[in-house]
Amino acid sequence: MTRNEFLSQFHHLRQTYSEPDFPLRKTGRPAAVLIPLIDYGDSLQLLLTERAHHLRHHPGQVSFPGGAVDETDNSFFDAALREAQEEVGLPSNNVDVVGMLPKYRTISGYEIAPVVGFVNPDFTPIIDKNEVESAFEVPLSHVLDRKNHLVHTTHRDKKTFPIYFIPWKNRMIWGATAAMLRNLSHHIHP
Template sequence: MTKSEFLSQFHHLRVTYSEPDFPLKKTGRPAAVLIPLIDYGNSLQLLLTERAHHLKHHPGQISFPGGAVDETDNSFFAAALREAEEEVGLPSTHVDVIGMLPKYRTISGYEIAPVVGFVDPDFTPVIDKNEVESAFEVPLAHVLDRKNHLVHNTHRNNKTFPIYFIPWQHRMIWGATAAMLRNLSHHIHP
Protein backbone atom coordinates (compact mmCIF):
# COMPACT_ATOMS: atom_id res chain seq x y z
CA MET A 1 0.00 0.00 0.00
CA THR A 2 1.36 3.41 -0.97
CA LYS A 3 0.74 6.77 0.70
CA SER A 4 -1.75 7.86 -1.98
CA GLU A 5 -3.64 4.54 -1.72
CA PHE A 6 -3.77 4.88 2.07
CA LEU A 7 -4.99 8.48 1.89
CA SER A 8 -7.74 7.64 -0.60
CA GLN A 9 -9.06 5.01 1.82
CA PHE A 10 -8.45 6.99 5.02
CA HIS A 11 -10.28 10.13 3.89
CA HIS A 12 -13.75 8.75 3.25
CA LEU A 13 -17.17 9.52 4.65
CA ARG A 14 -18.26 5.97 5.43
CA VAL A 15 -19.08 5.01 8.98
CA THR A 16 -16.87 2.02 9.72
CA TYR A 17 -17.03 -0.71 12.30
CA SER A 18 -14.98 -0.23 15.48
CA GLU A 19 -13.95 -3.05 17.77
CA PRO A 20 -15.60 -3.02 21.20
CA ASP A 21 -13.48 -1.36 23.86
CA PHE A 22 -13.72 -1.50 27.65
CA PRO A 23 -16.95 0.13 28.91
CA LEU A 24 -15.67 2.54 31.55
CA LYS A 25 -18.11 3.64 34.27
CA LYS A 26 -16.76 7.20 34.10
CA THR A 27 -14.85 9.27 31.59
CA GLY A 28 -11.41 7.80 31.01
CA ARG A 29 -8.14 9.61 31.60
CA PRO A 30 -7.27 11.32 28.31
CA ALA A 31 -4.33 9.89 26.41
CA ALA A 32 -3.05 10.06 22.85
CA VAL A 33 -0.83 7.85 20.72
CA LEU A 34 0.76 8.44 17.35
CA ILE A 35 0.24 5.84 14.65
CA PRO A 36 3.45 6.73 12.75
CA LEU A 37 3.45 5.63 9.11
CA ILE A 38 6.79 5.83 7.32
CA ASP A 39 6.45 6.43 3.58
CA TYR A 40 9.14 4.68 1.54
CA GLY A 41 7.41 5.52 -1.76
CA ASN A 42 6.31 2.04 -2.84
CA SER A 43 5.26 0.90 0.65
CA LEU A 44 4.30 2.11 4.10
CA GLN A 45 5.88 0.88 7.32
CA LEU A 46 4.47 1.30 10.83
CA LEU A 47 6.84 2.40 13.60
CA LEU A 48 6.18 0.65 16.91
CA THR A 49 7.96 0.60 20.25
CA GLU A 50 8.69 -2.04 22.83
CA ARG A 51 8.09 -0.55 26.26
CA ALA A 52 11.02 -0.58 28.67
CA HIS A 53 11.22 -3.77 30.72
CA HIS A 54 11.60 -1.96 34.06
CA LEU A 55 8.26 -0.09 33.78
CA LYS A 56 5.58 -0.82 36.38
CA HIS A 57 2.74 -0.93 33.81
CA HIS A 58 2.90 -3.04 30.64
CA PRO A 59 6.68 -3.70 30.64
CA GLY A 60 7.94 -5.06 27.32
CA GLN A 61 4.56 -4.63 25.63
CA ILE A 62 4.49 -3.45 22.01
CA SER A 63 2.89 -0.02 21.70
CA PHE A 64 2.60 3.19 19.75
CA PRO A 65 4.54 6.20 20.96
CA GLY A 66 2.16 8.02 23.28
CA GLY A 67 0.82 8.55 26.74
CA ALA A 68 -1.34 10.68 28.99
CA VAL A 69 -2.44 14.14 27.87
CA ASP A 70 -0.66 16.82 29.93
CA GLU A 71 -2.10 20.18 30.99
CA THR A 72 0.36 21.83 28.59
CA ASP A 73 -1.05 19.92 25.59
CA ASN A 74 -3.63 21.98 23.70
CA SER A 75 -4.97 18.97 21.77
CA PHE A 76 -4.74 15.22 21.36
CA PHE A 77 -2.54 15.89 18.33
CA ALA A 78 -0.11 17.93 20.45
CA ALA A 79 -0.01 15.21 23.11
CA ALA A 80 0.72 12.45 20.58
CA LEU A 81 3.48 14.48 18.94
CA ARG A 82 5.03 15.47 22.28
CA GLU A 83 5.07 11.87 23.47
CA ALA A 84 6.61 10.65 20.19
CA GLU A 85 9.39 13.20 20.55
CA GLU A 86 10.00 12.24 24.19
CA GLU A 87 9.98 8.46 23.57
CA VAL A 88 11.72 8.04 20.21
CA GLY A 89 13.12 11.50 19.40
CA LEU A 90 10.64 12.11 16.57
CA PRO A 91 10.46 15.88 15.96
CA SER A 92 6.95 17.12 15.20
CA THR A 93 8.39 18.83 12.10
CA HIS A 94 8.98 15.31 10.69
CA VAL A 95 5.30 14.30 11.05
CA ASP A 96 2.42 15.16 8.72
CA VAL A 97 -0.70 14.52 10.83
CA ILE A 98 -3.64 13.43 8.66
CA GLY A 99 -6.34 12.64 11.20
CA MET A 100 -7.50 10.63 14.16
CA LEU A 101 -9.39 7.37 14.66
CA PRO A 102 -12.23 7.02 17.19
CA LYS A 103 -11.04 7.02 20.80
CA TYR A 104 -10.39 3.66 22.42
CA ARG A 105 -11.11 2.98 26.12
CA THR A 106 -8.90 0.57 28.06
CA ILE A 107 -9.34 -1.60 31.13
CA SER A 108 -6.62 0.55 32.79
CA GLY A 109 -8.98 3.55 32.66
CA TYR A 110 -7.61 5.50 29.70
CA GLU A 111 -9.49 6.93 26.75
CA ILE A 112 -6.90 6.93 23.98
CA ALA A 113 -7.02 9.15 20.90
CA PRO A 114 -5.14 7.39 18.04
CA VAL A 115 -3.55 10.13 15.90
CA VAL A 116 -2.42 9.07 12.41
CA GLY A 117 0.54 10.73 10.73
CA PHE A 118 3.14 10.24 8.04
CA VAL A 119 6.77 10.30 9.16
CA ASP A 120 9.73 11.51 7.14
CA PRO A 121 11.64 8.34 6.07
CA ASP A 122 14.97 10.01 6.95
CA PHE A 123 14.03 9.93 10.64
CA THR A 124 16.29 7.83 12.88
CA PRO A 125 14.83 6.95 16.29
CA VAL A 126 16.62 8.19 19.40
CA ILE A 127 15.27 5.98 22.18
CA ASP A 128 14.54 7.24 25.70
CA LYS A 129 15.60 4.12 27.63
CA ASN A 130 13.50 5.26 30.62
CA GLU A 131 10.38 4.57 28.56
CA VAL A 132 11.30 2.49 25.51
CA GLU A 133 13.39 -0.66 25.12
CA SER A 134 13.45 -0.57 21.31
CA ALA A 135 11.71 0.76 18.20
CA PHE A 136 11.05 -1.26 15.07
CA GLU A 137 9.11 -1.18 11.82
CA VAL A 138 6.37 -3.51 10.59
CA PRO A 139 4.87 -3.46 7.08
CA LEU A 140 1.54 -1.63 7.32
CA ALA A 141 0.00 -4.18 4.95
CA HIS A 142 0.76 -6.94 7.47
CA VAL A 143 -0.96 -5.27 10.44
CA LEU A 144 -3.97 -4.15 8.37
CA ASP A 145 -4.59 -7.65 6.98
CA ARG A 146 -7.19 -9.13 9.33
CA LYS A 147 -6.07 -12.63 8.29
CA ASN A 148 -3.03 -11.92 10.49
CA HIS A 149 -5.17 -11.01 13.52
CA LEU A 150 -5.92 -13.44 16.32
CA VAL A 151 -8.82 -12.95 18.74
CA HIS A 152 -9.08 -14.42 22.22
CA ASN A 153 -12.24 -13.84 24.25
CA THR A 154 -11.96 -13.31 27.98
CA HIS A 155 -14.67 -12.94 30.60
CA ARG A 156 -15.08 -10.32 33.32
CA ASN A 157 -18.21 -9.63 35.38
CA ASN A 158 -20.24 -12.08 33.27
CA LYS A 159 -19.34 -10.17 30.09
CA THR A 160 -17.18 -11.29 27.20
CA PHE A 161 -14.36 -9.05 25.95
CA PRO A 162 -12.10 -9.72 22.96
CA ILE A 163 -8.32 -9.40 23.21
CA TYR A 164 -6.56 -8.95 19.87
CA PHE A 165 -3.13 -10.26 18.86
CA ILE A 166 -1.06 -9.60 15.73
CA PRO A 167 2.09 -11.74 15.49
CA TRP A 168 5.07 -10.19 13.72
CA GLN A 169 8.34 -12.14 13.48
CA HIS A 170 9.40 -12.84 17.08
CA ARG A 171 7.10 -10.20 18.57
CA MET A 172 3.43 -10.12 19.56
CA ILE A 173 1.40 -6.94 19.12
CA TRP A 174 -1.61 -7.26 21.41
CA GLY A 175 -4.15 -5.50 23.60
CA ALA A 176 -5.09 -1.89 22.93
CA THR A 177 -2.37 -1.45 20.28
CA ALA A 178 -3.69 -4.42 18.28
CA ALA A 179 -7.29 -3.25 18.76
CA MET A 180 -6.49 0.23 17.43
CA LEU A 181 -4.69 -1.33 14.45
CA ARG A 182 -7.76 -3.49 13.89
CA ASN A 183 -9.90 -0.33 13.90
CA LEU A 184 -7.52 1.24 11.38
CA SER A 185 -7.93 -1.92 9.30
CA HIS A 186 -11.72 -1.57 9.40
CA HIS A 187 -11.33 2.08 8.39
CA ILE A 188 -9.03 1.33 5.46
CA HIS A 189 -10.64 -1.98 4.38
CA PRO A 190 -14.32 -1.78 5.43
Template sequence: MTRSEFLAQFHHLRQPYREPDFPLTAAGRPAAVLIPLLDYGNKLSVLLTERAHHLRHHPGQISFPGGAVDEVDNNVFDAALREANEEIGLPYENVEVVGMLPSYRTISRYNIAPVIGFVKPNFQVVLDANEVESAFEVPLAHVLNRKNHLIHTSHRGNASFPIYFIPWQDKMIWGATAAILRNLSHHIHP
Protein backbone atom coordinates in the same frame (compact mmCIF):
# COMPACT_ATOMS: atom_id res chain seq x y z
CA MET B 1 0.15 0.19 0.22
CA THR B 2 1.39 3.64 -0.74
CA ARG B 3 0.58 7.04 0.77
CA SER B 4 -1.92 7.90 -1.98
CA GLU B 5 -3.63 4.49 -1.69
CA PHE B 6 -3.86 4.94 2.08
CA LEU B 7 -5.34 8.45 1.77
CA ALA B 8 -7.88 7.32 -0.82
CA GLN B 9 -9.20 4.75 1.65
CA PHE B 10 -8.74 6.75 4.86
CA HIS B 11 -10.55 9.94 3.82
CA HIS B 12 -14.15 8.88 3.41
CA LEU B 13 -17.48 9.60 5.05
CA ARG B 14 -18.66 6.06 5.76
CA GLN B 15 -18.79 4.89 9.36
CA PRO B 16 -16.61 1.76 9.55
CA TYR B 17 -17.11 -1.07 11.99
CA ARG B 18 -15.32 -0.54 15.31
CA GLU B 19 -14.11 -3.26 17.64
CA PRO B 20 -15.62 -3.00 21.13
CA ASP B 21 -13.47 -1.30 23.71
CA PHE B 22 -13.71 -1.43 27.50
CA PRO B 23 -16.99 0.14 28.71
CA LEU B 24 -15.74 2.69 31.23
CA THR B 25 -18.25 3.99 33.77
CA ALA B 26 -16.47 7.39 33.85
CA ALA B 27 -14.83 9.46 31.11
CA GLY B 28 -11.37 7.92 31.41
CA ARG B 29 -8.03 9.70 31.57
CA PRO B 30 -7.29 11.42 28.23
CA ALA B 31 -4.37 9.92 26.33
CA ALA B 32 -3.05 10.11 22.79
CA VAL B 33 -0.89 7.85 20.66
CA LEU B 34 0.73 8.46 17.31
CA ILE B 35 0.27 5.83 14.62
CA PRO B 36 3.49 6.72 12.78
CA LEU B 37 3.32 5.62 9.14
CA LEU B 38 6.83 5.68 7.71
CA ASP B 39 6.48 6.81 4.09
CA TYR B 40 9.03 5.14 1.80
CA GLY B 41 7.24 6.27 -1.37
CA ASN B 42 6.36 2.80 -2.66
CA LYS B 43 5.24 1.40 0.73
CA LEU B 44 4.22 2.36 4.25
CA SER B 45 5.41 0.82 7.51
CA VAL B 46 4.19 1.34 11.07
CA LEU B 47 6.79 2.28 13.66
CA LEU B 48 6.07 0.56 16.98
CA THR B 49 7.85 0.52 20.31
CA GLU B 50 8.52 -2.13 22.92
CA ARG B 51 7.93 -0.66 26.36
CA ALA B 52 10.87 -0.77 28.77
CA HIS B 53 11.05 -3.99 30.78
CA HIS B 54 11.44 -2.22 34.14
CA LEU B 55 8.12 -0.34 33.89
CA ARG B 56 5.48 -1.09 36.48
CA HIS B 57 2.60 -1.12 33.98
CA HIS B 58 2.71 -3.13 30.74
CA PRO B 59 6.49 -3.86 30.72
CA GLY B 60 7.72 -5.18 27.38
CA GLN B 61 4.35 -4.66 25.69
CA ILE B 62 4.30 -3.46 22.08
CA SER B 63 2.76 -0.01 21.76
CA PHE B 64 2.55 3.18 19.77
CA PRO B 65 4.49 6.20 20.98
CA GLY B 66 2.10 8.03 23.27
CA GLY B 67 0.78 8.65 26.73
CA ALA B 68 -1.40 10.83 28.88
CA VAL B 69 -2.50 14.25 27.65
CA ASP B 70 -0.69 16.81 29.84
CA GLU B 71 -1.56 20.40 30.73
CA VAL B 72 1.16 21.61 28.33
CA ASP B 73 -0.69 20.02 25.40
CA ASN B 74 -3.21 22.14 23.49
CA ASN B 75 -4.95 19.04 22.15
CA VAL B 76 -4.54 15.31 21.51
CA PHE B 77 -2.47 16.00 18.36
CA ASP B 78 0.07 17.96 20.41
CA ALA B 79 0.15 15.20 23.03
CA ALA B 80 0.78 12.45 20.46
CA LEU B 81 3.58 14.43 18.77
CA ARG B 82 5.17 15.43 22.09
CA GLU B 83 5.17 11.84 23.33
CA ALA B 84 6.66 10.55 20.04
CA ASN B 85 9.39 13.18 20.30
CA GLU B 86 10.13 12.25 23.93
CA GLU B 87 10.00 8.47 23.49
CA ILE B 88 11.73 7.90 20.14
CA GLY B 89 13.21 11.29 19.20
CA LEU B 90 10.77 11.81 16.32
CA PRO B 91 11.17 15.45 15.17
CA TYR B 92 7.89 17.37 14.92
CA GLU B 93 8.77 18.52 11.40
CA ASN B 94 9.01 14.90 10.19
CA VAL B 95 5.32 14.25 10.89
CA GLU B 96 2.34 15.24 8.76
CA VAL B 97 -0.81 14.55 10.78
CA VAL B 98 -3.59 13.33 8.46
CA GLY B 99 -6.33 12.53 10.94
CA MET B 100 -7.33 10.26 13.76
CA LEU B 101 -9.44 7.25 14.56
CA PRO B 102 -12.28 7.23 17.10
CA SER B 103 -11.08 7.03 20.68
CA TYR B 104 -10.40 3.68 22.30
CA ARG B 105 -11.07 3.07 26.01
CA THR B 106 -8.92 0.64 27.98
CA ILE B 107 -9.39 -1.47 31.09
CA SER B 108 -6.64 0.68 32.68
CA ARG B 109 -9.10 3.60 32.43
CA TYR B 110 -7.53 5.55 29.57
CA ASN B 111 -9.47 7.13 26.73
CA ILE B 112 -6.93 6.95 23.89
CA ALA B 113 -7.05 9.24 20.84
CA PRO B 114 -5.22 7.44 17.99
CA VAL B 115 -3.59 10.15 15.82
CA ILE B 116 -2.36 9.13 12.37
CA GLY B 117 0.64 10.77 10.77
CA PHE B 118 2.88 10.22 7.79
CA VAL B 119 6.51 10.24 8.87
CA LYS B 120 9.54 11.13 6.79
CA PRO B 121 11.88 8.25 7.67
CA ASN B 122 15.06 10.36 7.49
CA PHE B 123 15.55 10.67 11.24
CA GLN B 124 17.61 8.84 13.82
CA VAL B 125 15.52 6.97 16.39
CA VAL B 126 16.65 8.01 19.87
CA LEU B 127 15.05 5.87 22.55
CA ASP B 128 14.15 7.18 25.99
CA ALA B 129 15.47 4.24 28.02
CA ASN B 130 13.13 5.15 30.89
CA GLU B 131 10.15 4.31 28.69
CA VAL B 132 11.23 2.39 25.59
CA GLU B 133 13.25 -0.81 25.20
CA SER B 134 13.29 -0.86 21.40
CA ALA B 135 11.57 0.39 18.26
CA PHE B 136 10.83 -1.58 15.11
CA GLU B 137 8.87 -1.39 11.87
CA VAL B 138 6.06 -3.58 10.59
CA PRO B 139 4.71 -3.33 7.03
CA LEU B 140 1.35 -1.56 7.13
CA ALA B 141 -0.08 -4.19 4.78
CA HIS B 142 0.67 -6.88 7.38
CA VAL B 143 -1.13 -5.19 10.29
CA LEU B 144 -4.10 -4.18 8.12
CA ASN B 145 -4.64 -7.73 6.86
CA ARG B 146 -7.26 -9.20 9.21
CA LYS B 147 -6.07 -12.72 8.27
CA ASN B 148 -3.08 -11.89 10.49
CA HIS B 149 -5.30 -10.97 13.47
CA LEU B 150 -6.03 -13.39 16.28
CA ILE B 151 -8.85 -12.93 18.81
CA HIS B 152 -9.08 -14.38 22.29
CA THR B 153 -12.18 -13.84 24.43
CA SER B 154 -11.65 -12.96 28.08
CA HIS B 155 -14.33 -13.04 30.74
CA ARG B 156 -14.68 -10.53 33.55
CA GLY B 157 -17.72 -10.90 35.76
CA ASN B 158 -20.69 -11.60 33.49
CA ALA B 159 -19.15 -9.85 30.48
CA SER B 160 -16.92 -11.11 27.68
CA PHE B 161 -14.21 -8.96 26.13
CA PRO B 162 -12.14 -9.63 23.02
CA ILE B 163 -8.36 -9.37 23.22
CA TYR B 164 -6.63 -8.89 19.87
CA PHE B 165 -3.23 -10.23 18.79
CA ILE B 166 -1.15 -9.58 15.66
CA PRO B 167 2.00 -11.68 15.43
CA TRP B 168 5.00 -10.20 13.63
CA GLN B 169 8.29 -12.09 13.43
CA ASP B 170 9.37 -12.62 17.05
CA LYS B 171 6.97 -9.97 18.42
CA MET B 172 3.35 -10.15 19.54
CA ILE B 173 1.31 -6.98 19.11
CA TRP B 174 -1.70 -7.29 21.39
CA GLY B 175 -4.22 -5.47 23.57
CA ALA B 176 -5.09 -1.84 22.83
CA THR B 177 -2.37 -1.50 20.18
CA ALA B 178 -3.70 -4.47 18.21
CA ALA B 179 -7.30 -3.29 18.67
CA ILE B 180 -6.45 0.19 17.35
CA LEU B 181 -4.67 -1.37 14.35
CA ARG B 182 -7.71 -3.58 13.81
CA ASN B 183 -9.95 -0.48 13.84
CA LEU B 184 -7.61 1.12 11.29
CA SER B 185 -7.98 -2.04 9.22
CA HIS B 186 -11.78 -1.74 9.33
CA HIS B 187 -11.44 1.88 8.27
CA ILE B 188 -9.14 1.13 5.32
CA HIS B 189 -10.67 -2.21 4.25
CA PRO B 190 -14.36 -2.15 5.31
Protein backbone atom coordinates in the same frame (compact mmCIF):
# COMPACT_ATOMS: atom_id res chain seq x y z
CA MET C 1 0.29 0.31 0.05
CA THR C 2 1.54 3.79 -0.79
CA ARG C 3 0.74 7.11 0.87
CA ASN C 4 -1.76 8.05 -1.88
CA GLU C 5 -3.47 4.66 -1.69
CA PHE C 6 -3.70 4.98 2.09
CA LEU C 7 -5.11 8.52 1.90
CA SER C 8 -7.74 7.55 -0.70
CA GLN C 9 -9.04 4.92 1.73
CA PHE C 10 -8.51 6.91 4.94
CA HIS C 11 -10.40 10.05 3.88
CA HIS C 12 -13.92 8.77 3.32
CA LEU C 13 -17.34 9.35 4.79
CA ARG C 14 -18.34 5.70 5.18
CA GLN C 15 -19.47 4.54 8.59
CA THR C 16 -16.94 1.90 9.62
CA TYR C 17 -17.02 -0.80 12.25
CA SER C 18 -15.02 -0.23 15.44
CA GLU C 19 -13.95 -2.99 17.77
CA PRO C 20 -15.59 -2.92 21.18
CA ASP C 21 -13.50 -1.24 23.84
CA PHE C 22 -13.77 -1.40 27.62
CA PRO C 23 -16.97 0.26 28.90
CA LEU C 24 -15.69 2.65 31.55
CA ARG C 25 -18.08 3.75 34.30
CA LYS C 26 -16.78 7.31 34.17
CA THR C 27 -14.88 9.39 31.64
CA GLY C 28 -11.46 7.90 31.00
CA ARG C 29 -8.19 9.72 31.58
CA PRO C 30 -7.30 11.39 28.27
CA ALA C 31 -4.36 9.92 26.38
CA ALA C 32 -3.06 10.06 22.83
CA VAL C 33 -0.86 7.81 20.72
CA LEU C 34 0.75 8.38 17.36
CA ILE C 35 0.22 5.78 14.66
CA PRO C 36 3.45 6.67 12.79
CA LEU C 37 3.45 5.56 9.16
CA ILE C 38 6.93 5.81 7.67
CA ASP C 39 6.55 6.81 4.02
CA TYR C 40 9.17 5.12 1.83
CA GLY C 41 7.41 6.22 -1.37
CA ASP C 42 6.54 2.75 -2.68
CA SER C 43 5.46 1.37 0.71
CA LEU C 44 4.41 2.33 4.23
CA GLN C 45 5.92 0.90 7.39
CA LEU C 46 4.44 1.23 10.88
CA LEU C 47 6.82 2.31 13.65
CA LEU C 48 6.13 0.57 16.95
CA THR C 49 7.91 0.51 20.30
CA GLU C 50 8.61 -2.14 22.86
CA ARG C 51 8.02 -0.68 26.31
CA ALA C 52 10.97 -0.74 28.70
CA HIS C 53 11.19 -3.94 30.72
CA HIS C 54 11.58 -2.14 34.07
CA LEU C 55 8.25 -0.29 33.80
CA ARG C 56 5.58 -1.07 36.36
CA HIS C 57 2.72 -1.16 33.84
CA HIS C 58 2.86 -3.24 30.64
CA PRO C 59 6.64 -3.89 30.64
CA GLY C 60 7.89 -5.22 27.30
CA GLN C 61 4.53 -4.76 25.61
CA VAL C 62 4.46 -3.54 22.00
CA SER C 63 2.84 -0.13 21.73
CA PHE C 64 2.56 3.10 19.81
CA PRO C 65 4.50 6.13 21.01
CA GLY C 66 2.10 7.94 23.30
CA GLY C 67 0.76 8.54 26.77
CA ALA C 68 -1.37 10.75 28.96
CA VAL C 69 -2.43 14.20 27.80
CA ASP C 70 -0.62 16.89 29.80
CA GLU C 71 -2.03 20.27 30.86
CA THR C 72 0.45 21.89 28.47
CA ASP C 73 -0.99 20.00 25.45
CA ASN C 74 -3.46 22.03 23.39
CA SER C 75 -4.93 18.96 21.67
CA PHE C 76 -4.69 15.21 21.28
CA PHE C 77 -2.49 15.90 18.26
CA ASP C 78 -0.06 17.91 20.41
CA ALA C 79 0.01 15.16 23.04
CA ALA C 80 0.71 12.40 20.51
CA LEU C 81 3.50 14.41 18.86
CA ARG C 82 5.04 15.39 22.22
CA GLU C 83 5.05 11.79 23.41
CA ALA C 84 6.64 10.58 20.14
CA GLN C 85 9.36 13.20 20.57
CA GLU C 86 9.97 12.12 24.17
CA GLU C 87 9.93 8.36 23.58
CA VAL C 88 11.68 7.92 20.22
CA GLY C 89 13.07 11.37 19.42
CA LEU C 90 10.64 11.94 16.53
CA PRO C 91 10.58 15.68 15.75
CA SER C 92 7.05 16.97 15.17
CA ASN C 93 8.18 18.66 11.94
CA ASN C 94 8.93 15.15 10.59
CA VAL C 95 5.26 14.17 10.98
CA ASP C 96 2.39 15.05 8.64
CA VAL C 97 -0.74 14.42 10.73
CA VAL C 98 -3.66 13.24 8.57
CA GLY C 99 -6.35 12.53 11.14
CA MET C 100 -7.53 10.59 14.13
CA LEU C 101 -9.41 7.33 14.64
CA PRO C 102 -12.25 6.99 17.16
CA LYS C 103 -11.09 7.04 20.78
CA TYR C 104 -10.43 3.70 22.41
CA ARG C 105 -11.13 3.05 26.12
CA THR C 106 -8.94 0.63 28.07
CA ILE C 107 -9.39 -1.49 31.16
CA SER C 108 -6.66 0.64 32.81
CA GLY C 109 -9.01 3.65 32.67
CA TYR C 110 -7.63 5.58 29.69
CA GLU C 111 -9.53 7.00 26.74
CA ILE C 112 -6.93 6.97 23.97
CA ALA C 113 -7.03 9.17 20.87
CA PRO C 114 -5.17 7.38 18.03
CA VAL C 115 -3.55 10.08 15.86
CA VAL C 116 -2.43 9.00 12.37
CA GLY C 117 0.55 10.65 10.72
CA PHE C 118 3.09 10.10 7.97
CA VAL C 119 6.73 10.16 9.03
CA ASN C 120 9.61 11.28 6.86
CA PRO C 121 11.95 8.27 6.42
CA ASP C 122 15.03 10.42 7.15
CA PHE C 123 14.18 10.02 10.84
CA THR C 124 16.45 7.87 13.05
CA PRO C 125 14.90 6.86 16.41
CA ILE C 126 16.60 8.10 19.56
CA ILE C 127 15.21 5.86 22.27
CA ASP C 128 14.44 7.11 25.79
CA LYS C 129 15.50 4.01 27.74
CA ASN C 130 13.37 5.15 30.70
CA GLU C 131 10.26 4.42 28.64
CA VAL C 132 11.21 2.38 25.58
CA GLU C 133 13.31 -0.78 25.17
CA SER C 134 13.39 -0.66 21.37
CA ALA C 135 11.66 0.63 18.26
CA PHE C 136 10.97 -1.41 15.15
CA GLU C 137 9.06 -1.30 11.87
CA VAL C 138 6.31 -3.57 10.57
CA PRO C 139 4.84 -3.42 7.05
CA LEU C 140 1.53 -1.57 7.27
CA SER C 141 0.05 -4.14 4.88
CA HIS C 142 0.76 -6.88 7.45
CA VAL C 143 -1.03 -5.21 10.36
CA LEU C 144 -4.00 -4.12 8.22
CA ASP C 145 -4.59 -7.63 6.86
CA ARG C 146 -7.20 -9.13 9.20
CA LYS C 147 -6.03 -12.63 8.18
CA ASN C 148 -3.04 -11.88 10.43
CA HIS C 149 -5.24 -10.98 13.42
CA LEU C 150 -5.96 -13.46 16.18
CA VAL C 151 -8.90 -13.00 18.55
CA HIS C 152 -9.15 -14.44 22.05
CA THR C 153 -12.11 -13.80 24.34
CA THR C 154 -12.02 -13.25 28.06
CA HIS C 155 -14.72 -12.72 30.67
CA ARG C 156 -15.06 -10.01 33.30
CA ASP C 157 -18.13 -9.18 35.38
CA LYS C 158 -20.19 -11.72 33.42
CA LYS C 159 -19.36 -9.96 30.13
CA THR C 160 -17.26 -11.21 27.25
CA PHE C 161 -14.44 -9.08 25.85
CA PRO C 162 -12.20 -9.75 22.87
CA ILE C 163 -8.40 -9.46 23.08
CA TYR C 164 -6.61 -9.02 19.76
CA PHE C 165 -3.19 -10.30 18.76
CA ILE C 166 -1.12 -9.61 15.64
CA PRO C 167 2.05 -11.73 15.43
CA TRP C 168 5.05 -10.23 13.64
CA LYS C 169 8.30 -12.22 13.44
CA ASN C 170 9.40 -12.80 17.05
CA ARG C 171 7.03 -10.16 18.49
CA MET C 172 3.38 -10.08 19.49
CA ILE C 173 1.29 -6.94 19.05
CA TRP C 174 -1.70 -7.29 21.32
CA GLY C 175 -4.26 -5.57 23.53
CA ALA C 176 -5.19 -1.95 22.91
CA THR C 177 -2.46 -1.50 20.27
CA ALA C 178 -3.78 -4.44 18.23
CA ALA C 179 -7.38 -3.27 18.71
CA MET C 180 -6.57 0.22 17.40
CA LEU C 181 -4.76 -1.34 14.43
CA ARG C 182 -7.82 -3.47 13.83
CA ASN C 183 -9.94 -0.30 13.85
CA LEU C 184 -7.54 1.23 11.33
CA SER C 185 -7.93 -1.92 9.24
CA HIS C 186 -11.74 -1.57 9.33
CA HIS C 187 -11.36 2.07 8.33
CA ILE C 188 -9.04 1.34 5.38
CA HIS C 189 -10.66 -1.95 4.30
CA PRO C 190 -14.33 -1.78 5.40
